[in-house]
Amino acid sequence: MPNTADGQAAGLDPALRAELHELTASLCKALNEPKRLMLLYALADGPRSVGQLCEILDTTQPNVSQHLAMLRERGIVGTRRNGNSIIYSLRYPQLLRAIDLLRDIMAAEAGRRRGLAGRG
Numbered sequence: 001m002p003n004t005a006d007g008q009a010a011g012l013d014p015a016l017r018a019e020l021h022e023l024t025a026s027l028c029k030a031l032n033e034p035k036r037l038m039l040l041y042a043l044a045d046g047p048r049s050v051g052q053l054c055e056i057l058d059t060t061q062p063n064v065s066q067h068l069a070m071l072r073e074r075g076i077v078g079t080r081r082n083g084n085s086i087i088y089s090l091r092y093p094q095l096l097r098a099i100d101l102l103r104d105i106m107a108a109e110a111g112r113r114r115g116l117a118g119r120g
Contacts, residue, residue, distance in 0.1 A: 047089040
């Protein structure tokens with residue numbers, strides 16, 4: 001595909017290009033850490049406190065809080081106060097469906113590769 005004067009591939013809508021850059025910088029960066037993905041799955045059944053999330057993930061409060069801060073900053077989780085506790089919830093449950101789709105693709109690709117290896 002030919003390049004434009006600024007070195008970018010011709011034919012890709014500039015608005016789409018900008019949106020994909022933003023997606024990568026915000027949402028993908030937030031999801032690029034296994035513990036953050038685990039937190040999202042832990043919140044799938046409903047709101048939880050930091051203490052509950054620490055127990056589920058079997059990790060420390062500072063670690064969970066750091067990951068939750070990133071998810072909150074990116075708008076992926078919401079918070080509410082309950083006495084002295086902050087309760088976290090998944091703002092967009094459909095995000096888990098998107099992650100599940102990626103997991104399905106990963107599993108299908110692993111199966112395809114196993115099939116290829118079995119032939120050789």
